[in-house]
Amino acid sequence: MKKKIHQLKEYVSLLQEEGLVVEIIAGHAAMESQVKYISYDSTDVKKNTLFMCKGAHFRKEYLEDALDKGAFAYISEVVYAVKDADKPYIIVSDIRKAMALIADLYYDKAWEKLNLVGITGTKGKSTTAYFMKYILDDYMKSCKKPKSAIISSIDTYDGVVNEESRLTTPESLVLHKHFYNAVKSGIEYLSMEVSSQALKYDRTLGVTFDIGCFLNIGIDHISDIEHPNFEDYLNAKLLLFNQCKVACVNLNSDHIDTIMEYAKAHTSSVVTFGLTSEADIYGYDIAVSQKDISFKVKCDRFDQEFKISIPGLFNVQNALAAIAICDVLDIPVDHIYNGLKKAQVSGRMEIYTSKERNFSVIVDYAHNQMSFESLFTSTQKQFPGKKISIVFGCPGKKALSRRRELGEIAGKYANKVFITEEDAGEEPVMKICEEIAGHVRSEGCDYEIIVDREEAIKEAIDTADDNTIVLITGKGRETRQKRGGQYVKTPSDVEYVQQLLK
Numbered sequence: 001m002k003k004k005i006h007q008l009k010e011y012v013s014l015l016q017e018e019g020l021v022v023e024i025i026a027g028h029a030a031m032e033s034q035v036k037y038i039s040y041d042s043t044d045v046k047k048n049t050l051f052m053c054k055g056a057h058f059r060k061e062y063l064e065d066a067l068d069k070g071a072f073a074y075i076s077e078v079v080y081a082v083k084d085a086d087k088p089y090i091i092v093s094d095i096r097k098a099m100a101l102i103a104d105l106y107y108d109k110a111w112e113k114l115n116l117v118g119i120t121g122t123k124g125k126s127t128t129a130y131f132m133k134y135i136l137d138d139y140m141k142s143c144k145k146p147k148s149a150i151i152s153s154i155d156t157y158d159g160v161v162n163e164e165s166r167l168t169t170p171e172s173l174v175l176h177k178h179f180y181n182a183v184k185s186g187i188e189y190l191s192m193e194v195s196s197q198a199l200k201y202d203r204t205l206g207v208t209f210d211i212g213c214f215l216n217i218g219i220d221h222i223s224d225i226e227h228p229n230f231e232d233y234l235n236a237k238l239l240l241f242n243q244c245k246v247a248c249v250n251l252n253s254d255h256i257d258t259i260m261e262y263a264k265a266h267t268s269s270v271v272t273f274g275l276t277s278e279a280d281i282y283g284y285d286i287a288v289s290q291k292d293i294s295f296k297v298k299c300d301r302f303d304q305e306f307k308i309s310i311p312g313l314f315n316v317q318n319a320l321a322a323i324a325i326c327d328v329l330d331i332p333v334d335h336i337y338n339g340l341k342k343a344q345v346s347g348r349m350e351i352y353t354s355k356e357r358n359f360s361v362i363v364d365y366a367h368n369q370m371s372f373e374s375l376f377t378s379t380q381k382q383f384p385g386k387k388i389s390i391v392f393g394c395p396g397k398k399a400l401s402r403r404r405e406l407g408e409i410a411g412k413y414a415n416k417v418f419i420t421e422e423d424a425g426e427e428p429v430m431k432i433c434e435e436i437a438g439h440v441r442s443e444g445c446d447y448e449i450i451v452d453r454e455e456a457i458k459e460a461i462d463t464a465d466d467n468t469i470v471l472i473t474g475k476g477r478e479t480r481q482k483r484g485g486q487y488v489k490t491p492s493d494v495e496y497v498q499q500l501l502k
Helices: 008-017 028-032 060-069 095-106 125-142 172-184 196-200 230-243 256-266 315-329 333-342 369-382 402-413 429-442 453-462 493-500
Strands: 021-025 037-039 049-052 071-076 089-092 115-120 149-151 155-157 162-164 189-193 209-214 244-250 269-274 281-288 293-298 303-308 350-353 360-364 387-392 416-419 446-449 468-473 480-483 486-489
Touching: 008 021, 008 028, 008 089, 008 095, 037 095, 049 060, 049 095, 060 071, 071 095, 089 095, 095 172, 115 125, 115 230, 115 315, 125 149, 125 189, 125 315, 125 333, 149 172, 172 189, 196 230, 209 230, 209 315, 230 244, 230 256, 244 256, 244 315, 256 269, 269 315, 281 315, 293 315, 303 315, 303 333, 315 333, 350 493, 360 369, 360 493, 369 387, 369 402, 369 468, 387 402, 387 453, 402 429, 416 429, 416 453, 429 446, 453 468, 453 493, 468 493
Parallel strands: 037 049, 049 071, 071 089, 115 189, 115 209, 149 189, 209 244, 244 269, 269 281, 360 468, 387 416, 387 468, 416 446
Antiparallel strands: 021 089, 149 155, 155 162, 281 293, 293 303, 350 360, 480 486
């Protein structure tokens, strides 16, 4: 696949059509210039780059660095007094919308050549995306074609890039590059998580998903810097239906009447799934064994049993979501069965057992109210009568309500809570920990603040007896911590646990 190279005037015309242009300072020569590259990162600039100035922490020095490295023009919401005052610029009213439109044009709408699946919800997005990947990879292998692509909060694979993710849904320039890489690699299917922030701030603007899947809705990301209230959060999630052809909806979700009404009004068709007989994809007869979870699924195409090897009863609904999506995509049922049975999600409900001591440690990405509640209730069902210790923290300057929600849930269910660092960023770690501690304390639960995450995990394991399950949540297999404005490389929770249990 070879990209068509566009002139600056074509990008300007596109932005003008969308009513985004406020001011243009660019001569004829600049407007006729070919845009060879686009970027918003001053460390990633080539000759003839069209550079975009975005972000609350953006500084003039970044722009000057980009111009020195080869950017010939920039797009911004404000004019910068740079050293080279003659550099062309386009001022826009919304840089995020402008970025999405520019990326779409630069990468020649590569997403149109993919079978594109977008998955949203408060919990279960990663697991559902990986269920899809395992199913599609099994199908593609039988067709002797490249394996499918995935963009998730855990990992990203597009045929060229295979790396640990930083955002649930990447910024638009990065997102479209993944689409382009996938098409260039001969990939036919791409499954991705679509966050409320991505939908609210136009990271996916202009993209049409073949299928948009709505898993569930709970309270999360409520803060002055994200969603001011639940209504804003729900409305952001619903925006997925504005840009998909077919909707797959979980009938067991809270606020289902609002979700279904919006889905029917904005998509060509709606396929439902869930643990209710009214669903198009109906799951029933769930049975748990030591090795797997089996359940039956009834729909127009089949009525048969499926199995998943990932613990947690809540994952049955994620599997039903994947089955519904595959039903729309017309994936043969034997590949759905094989994919679900083989599927593993890195850092999700991974259970480690001490050989010397009779107790288990569960590592999971659970990080919000819904996932915390589900993790505790599922653990209680799987390990009845066991005490529970938990290690967790909360991120800095985002989802501020989690400090109360997770603190209260942990205080309610756990016998001992260890509060620690978790991507504190620009907030003091101890401040975050003390806020969480206040809510744990209000539930009358024993707790300890240990800022060093490795030490917190070590203490939780060292003090556990044979009747204790240790939960370590929030980071899974992530190998970094956000400290200040930087991501610092660290061992993952899984690595800590494996080392400590030796």
